[in-house]
Amino acid sequence: MLVFLTAVFFLLITPGPGVLSTAGVGASFGRDAALRYVFGLFVGTNVVALAVVTGLAGLVFAQPGVKTVLLYASIAYLTYLALKVALAGTQIAFIKNQTPPGIRDGLALQAINPKAYVVNTTLFTGFPFEATQGVTEIALKFILINCIWIPIHLLWMMAGISLQRMDLPPATQRAISVAMGASLLIVVGLAVWRMP
Numbered sequence: 001m002l003v004f005l006t007a008v009f010f011l012l013i014t015p016g017p018g019v020l021s022t023a024g025v026g027a028s029f030g031r032d033a034a035l036r037y038v039f040g041l042f043v044g045t046n047v048v049a050l051a052v053v054t055g056l057a058g059l060v061f062a063q064p065g066v067k068t069v070l071l072y073a074s075i076a077y078l079t080y081l082a083l084k085v086a087l088a089g090t091q092i093a094f095i096k097n098q099t100p101p102g103i104r105d106g107l108a109l110q111a112i113n114p115k116a117y118v119v120n121t122t123l124f125t126g127f128p129f130e131a132t133q134g135v136t137e138i139a140l141k142f143i144l145i146n147c148i149w150i151p152i153h154l155l156w157m158m159a160g161i162s163l164q165r166m167d168l169p170p171a172t173q174r175a176i177s178v179a180m181g182a183s184l185l186i187v188v189g190l191a192v193w194r195m196p
Contacts, residue, residue: 048120
């Protein structure tokens with residue numbers, strides 16, 4: 001079980017779309033928006049885990065072209081989120097009075113987030129527990145994953161919020177927002193680069 005917990009920790013804490021966007025929403029829009037967004041991510045990641053455990057994800061991805069469509073959708077959505085975070089502190093007219101990402105955005109990201117499917121598939125199909133199996137093992141894995149998932153995402157959120165609370169000059173805050181957005185765009189770039 002210790003190996004499983006270690007895998008969960010490192011698979012979740014490494015920068016991916018979920019944690020990077022969480023920090024970005026915290027830094028750009030504050031605590032309330034970030035909490036709503038994290039709640040959406042939380043529900044979304046558990047829906048993805050259920051799809052993996054029940055085999056629904058496998059059936060969907062077995063259809064020709066579905067992986068490619070979801071990958072392009074993920075790239076487009078991550079680019080949208082990256083721009084929303086990066087431009088939050090600027091005076092760009094077409095995004096000036098934007099609403100922060102919320103629950104729906106978190107759900108949408110997880111539904112098309114390739115990392116969410118890979119991580120959940122790895123955790124639920126690998127790392128068998130010796131003392132338990134079947135439904136008991138799956139239930140225990142859900143509990144343990146969420147016990148690690150929640151604090152990791154809240155820590156990333158707090159890191160973003162801490163940047164906002166530093167009362168930095170507008171130019172510095174804008175630079176941080178752009179850096180957060182750029183980090184998400186790097187994730188998008190890596191996804192495009194690794195595309196078949």
